[in-house]
Each structure stands twice: as C-alpha cells, then as structure tokens.
Amino acid sequence: MALIEAMIIVADNLHVIQPAIAKAVQTLDPAPIRELALRCIQAGAQALDINSGPLSKMPQERMRFLVESVQTVTDLPLILDTTNATAMAAGLEACRGRATINGFSLEPAKIERMLPLARQFDADIIGYLLGANSQVPVEADEMMAVAVALFEQYTQAGLDPARLIIDPVIAPLSWQEGARHNQAVLKVIAGLPDLLGTPVRTIAGLSNLATGRLPLERKITLEQTFLPMLAAAGLDMVLTNVLHAPTLQTARLCDQLLGDRIFA
Amino acid sequence: MALIEAMIIVADNLHVIQPAIAKAVQTLDPAPIRELALRCIQAGAQALDINSGPLSKMPQERMRFLVESVQTVTDLPLILDTTNATAMAAGLEACRGRATINGFSLEPAKIERMLPLARQFDADIIGYLLGANSQVPVEADEMMAVAVALFEQYTQAGLDPARLIIDPVIAPLSWQEGARHNQAVLKVIAGLPDLLGTPVRTIAGLSNLATGRLPLERKITLEQTFLPMLAAAGLDMVLTNVLHAPTLQTARLCDQLLGDRIFA
Numbered sequence: 001m002a003l004i005e006a007m008i009i010v011a012d013n014l015h016v017i018q019p020a021i022a023k024a025v026q027t028l029d030p031a032p033i034r035e036l037a038l039r040c041i042q043a044g045a046q047a048l049d050i051n052s053g054p055l056s057k058m059p060q061e062r063m064r065f066l067v068e069s070v071q072t073v074t075d076l077p078l079i080l081d082t083t084n085a086t087a088m089a090a091g092l093e094a095c096r097g098r099a100t101i102n103g104f105s106l107e108p109a110k111i112e113r114m115l116p117l118a119r120q121f122d123a124d125i126i127g128y129l130l131g132a133n134s135q136v137p138v139e140a141d142e143m144m145a146v147a148v149a150l151f152e153q154y155t156q157a158g159l160d161p162a163r164l165i166i167d168p169v170i171a172p173l174s175w176q177e178g179a180r181h182n183q184a185v186l187k188v189i190a191g192l193p194d195l196l197g198t199p200v201r202t203i204a205g206l207s208n209l210a211t212g213r214l215p216l217e218r219k220i221t222l223e224q225t226f227l228p229m230l231a232a233a234g235l236d237m238v239l240t241n242v243l244h245a246p247t248l249q250t251a252r253l254c255d256q257l258l259g260d261r262i263f264a
Numbered sequence: 265m266a267l268i269e270a271m272i273i274v275a276d277n278l279h280v281i282q283p284a285i286a287k288a289v290q291t292l293d294p295a296p297i298r299e300l301a302l303r304c305i306q307a308g309a310q311a312l313d314i315n316s317g318p319l320s321k322m323p324q325e326r327m328r329f330l331v332e333s334v335q336t337v338t339d340l341p342l343i344l345d346t347t348n349a350t351a352m353a354a355g356l357e358a359c360r361g362r363a364t365i366n367g368f369s370l371e372p373a374k375i376e377r378m379l380p381l382a383r384q385f386d387a388d389i390i391g392y393l394l395g396a397n398s399q400v401p402v403e404a405d406e407m408m409a410v411a412v413a414l415f416e417q418y419t420q421a422g423l424d425p426a427r428l429i430i431d432p433v434i435a436p437l438s439w440q441e442g443a444r445h446n447q448a449v450l451k452v453i454a455g456l457p458d459l460l461g462t463p464v465r466t467i468a469g470l471s472n473l474a475t476g477r478l479p480l481e482r483k484i485t486l487e488q489t490f491l492p493m494l495a496a497a498g499l500d501m502v503l504t505n506v507l508h509a510p511t512l513q514t515a516r517l518c519d520q521l522l523g524d525r526i527f528a
Contacts, residue, residue, distance in 0.1 A: 173520070173521070179520065179521060179522070179523055182521065183521075183522060186496055221513065221514070221517060222517060222520075222521075224488065224489075224514070225488075225492045225514055225517040225518060225521060226492065226521055227492075228489045228490065228491075228492040228493045228496075229492045229493060229495070229496035229521070229522075231493070232450055232492075232493035232496060232497070233496070249485065250485070250488070250489055253485060253486060253489040254489060256437070256443070256486075257437070257443060257446065257447075257486075257489060257490055257493070258443070258447060258493075259443055
C-alpha cells in the first residue's frame with residue numbers, strides 16, 4: 001500500500017476555441033495568453049493544458065509562441081494538446097520544464113508520430129482509450145481491452161510506465177450511451193492498476209461531460225457531481241475549466257474527503 | 265448482472281432533537297409533525313425516518329402517536345429509529361405499510377431485543393457496522409469482519425437477507441480518523457455484495473459527515489461532495505436532511521449519472 005497524492009487540477013482553458021486565444025495565435029500577441037494563464041493560476045490550476053488545435057499554418061512558430069507566452073508568467077507543468085506532430089515537437093522543444101504530450105491512442109498515425117516524441121523529448125504522454133479507428137468503447141470490458149493494447153504499444157516502445165497517463169475519455173451526457181459509458185469510465189479508473197499490474201496514472205476531461213446548450217449553472221452542478229465519483233475511483237489528474245469556481249471548490253473538498261487516499 | 269434502482273432518499277428530519285418535534289411529542293400535538301412530514305415530502309423524501317429518541321416516558325403511547333401523526337399525511341415507507349425496544353414494537357404495530365427497524369448491531373442487547381422484532385412484525389431492519397461494545401471500526405477490513413458477523417447473526421435468526429439493510433456508519437469529518445473511516449465506508453459499500461455473496465442493501469446517514477459548528481453552506485457542500493462518492497459505490501438509500509435543497513439536487517444528478525447502474 002502506498003499513499004497517493006491529491007488530485008492535480010489541470011486547466012483546459014487555454015484553447016484556440018476561445019476567440020481571444022485564436023486571435024492572439026494569429027497575430028502572435030502574447031498578452032491575452034499571459035492574462036488567461038494568470039487567471040487560471042489564480043483560480044487554482046496546478047498545470048496548464050495548451051490546446052492549439054491542429055495548427056495547419058505555421059505549426060512550429062505558433063506552438064513555440066504559445067509555450068513561450070505561457071512561460072513568461074509561470075513555471076507550472078505544461079500539457080501540449082495538438083494532433084499535429086510537427087507542432088508538438090516544436091512545443092516540446094520550447095518547454096523549459098517537464099512537459100506532457102496530449103496525446104496518443106491506438107490510431108496507427110498516433111503510434112507512429114506521437115509516441116516517439118515521448119522518448120525524444122523525455123516527456124510524459126497521455127494515452128486515450130479509443131479504438132484503432134478512434135471509436136469510443138461503451139463498456140468497461142472494451143475499455144480495459146484497449147488499455148491493455150495501449151499499454152503494450154507503450155512499453156514495446158521502451159518507455160517507462162511511470163511516464164504514461166491514461167485518459168479513459170469522459171463522454172457527453174447528451175450521447176445516447178453517455179451515462180453508461182461514464183459509469184464504465186469510473187470502473188476503468190478504479191480497475192486499471194490491477195489490470196496493468198502497475199499504478200499507472202489517469203486523467204479525465206471533465207468539460208466533456210456537459211456540452212452544448214445546457215445552462216452554465218447546470219453544467220457546473222453536473223461537474224460537481226461527477227468529479228467526486230472520479231476522485232473516489234482514484235483519478236490522478238482532472239482536466240477542467242478552472243474558472244468554474246464551484247467545481248474547483250468541489251475538487252478541494254474531494255481532497256479533504258480523500259486526502260490520505262490509500263492505493264492498495 | 266442486474267439493474268439496480270436509483271438511490272432512495274430518506275428524510276432524517278423527523279427527529280426529537282428538533283425542539284418543535286420534542287414539544288409535539290410531549291403534548292401529543294400532531295400538527296407540527298404533520299407539517300414537517302409534508303415539507304419533507306415536498307422536498308423529495310421517498311421514505312421518512314422517525315427518530316423518537318429513547319422515549320423513557322410513555323414509550324408506547326408516544327411512538328404510536330408519532331407514527332399515526334405521520335400516517336395521517338402520507339403512505340411513504342417509515343423507518344422507526346429508537347433504541348427503546350418497547351417503543352419500537354408499539355411503533356411497528358401502528359405502521360400501516362412495510363416498516364423498517366433502525367436498527368441493530370452486534371451489541372448483545374440489540375440482538376436480543378431488536379432483531380426478534382423484525383420477524384415478529386415482518387419488518388426490514390438496519391444493521392450497523394459497530395463492534396459488540398459499539399466502537400466504530402476505522403479500517404475497511406474491520407468493517408468487513410463486523411459485516412460478516414452481523415450477517416451471521418441475522419441469518420441465524422432465520423431472517424431473509426433481502427430484508428436486511430447495512431449501515432456502515434459515516435463518521436464526522438471532525439473526528440481524527442473521520443476521513444479515513446469514510447473512505448473505508450466507500451470500500452465497504454462497494455465490496456459488501458461480493459463479501460456476503462448476496463446483493464444486500466446499504467444505507468448511510470449523510471448528516472453525520474459535517475456536524476458541529478461548521479457553517480450550513482459548508483455542511484451542504486461537503487454533503488454534495490460525499491454523496492456522489494457514496495452513490496457511485498452503490499449506496500441504495502441515503503438518510504439525509506431533505507431540506508438541504510442543493511444536496512437533494514445532487515442526489516437527483518447522481519441518479520442521472522448512474523441511472524442505469526449495473527450491479528455486477
């Protein structure tokens with residue numbers, strides 16, 4: 001038995017889906033990026049996910065710009081979130097601290113182009129529990145099978161299991177099988193250490209839960225209700241909108257309730 | 265695998281610790297009892313716990329009065345909550361519907377005086393995971409050992425496992441080992457069906473979590489954070505202050521998130 005640490009809160013706010021961020025990337029203006037990063041840190045972020053999108057134009061310059069802009073205001077760990085391997089490599093090179101690649105899956109292109117970057121840049125890497133054709137498994141059994149296959153790909157690449165972070169992929173509740181899928185996610189988080197024979201870390205994107213036209217208050221209460229379930233299952237890192245103050249309060253209460261979590 | 269039903273919400277509000285209820289019991293005035301029962305039902309209670317205290321004076325008359333007063337306004341299932349076996353018998357006799365005895369433990373007096381009432385009145389009964397001297401076990405292993413001993417006492421009395429409800433006893437967070445104890449509670453709720461080889465029901469008293477001088481808002485947010493953990497562990501019934509509206513909202517969201525919970 002080993003004590004495991006409190007859940008780490010990763011901001012998902014630095015995302016090109018935000019118009020201010022998209023514009024800042026286009027014009028290479030660091031101010032809006034610095035400002036948002038600082039707001040996230042003030043809100044309680046312990047790591048920052050930088051979601052640059054695919055960056056079809058100037059991928060290296062733009063990802064480097066994003067990383068450097070954030071690094072002018074913080075030394076927090078960064079998670080680089082793009083499907084563009086060229087942008088990913090440039091971003092990893094720009095990271096001063098330990099960085100995390102977000103991410104790879106059983107999709108052949110990801111295994112061929114993303115996984116090698118973990119070794120090349122000595123980075124942690126997030127592995128998604130998606131099938132080879134990017135479909136989302138519904139049942140816990142299928143997710144477990146994907147986790148085993150993903151773990152094999154990872155270790156066959158000669159990488160250290162301690163540097164892998166598995167993301168079982170929270171589904172929107174609006175999906176027909178969303179609730180069932182998310183219950184399976186809880187089982188998988190709790191069951192992975194036994195399944196893989198090693199205490200592999202887990203991350204989950206809480207903002208996926210309540211998408212679309214739901215009122216903000218409803219989204220937040222859904223986050224506040226699912227987060228304790230994830231925490232009790234043993235989730236190590238939560239990727240979330242840190243500007244949802246009640247959700248962050250819930251994260252802190254989870255730590256109070258599960259502060260000395262024991263990993264059996 | 266069988267589908268299990270949504271978590272049942274049991275009001276713990278009808279309690280002689282409330283001055284209005286204590287006075288109503290002394291003067292045999294049904295109005296305050298009816299009024300509070302109706303408020304609980306409007307708030308979403310699906311069953312009512314009637315906590316009469318030990319009723320050292322006129323136990324039969326007073327418990328009968330409590331049950332009858334509540335039954336003038338509702339047919340919801342009643343849970344009778346007293347350490348006084350004479351009061352319990354009188355209350356069970358007065359119940360029109362299926363009643364629940366709250367409760368027994370390994371304490372010899374409880375086994376001798378409470379357990380037989382379950383057979384005599386064809387009632388469900390709550391069994392507490394407390395040691396024979398009423399001490400509270402801290403670790404999951406100890407709780408599991410108590411659960412096995414309790415289940416043996418119960419089945420040796422010739423009673424049906426489907427009528428037993430186990431309460432693993434939530435501890436106040438203010439206790440030194442409160443958080444650790446409550447983490448063990450989650451493990452025990454999830455592990456009991458496998459341990460006992462039967463899908464025995466569980467109940468937990470959420471109001472125990474945050475006691476004493478904490479601000480009400482803090483108590484409620486703690487309830488809102490621990491309840492989803494209990495629900496995800498598979499809790500069947502939650503005994504709670506149903507007038508805490510945000511807590512009830514959380515209970516409903518738990519059902520939305522775990523609505524088609526699968527009992528493996």
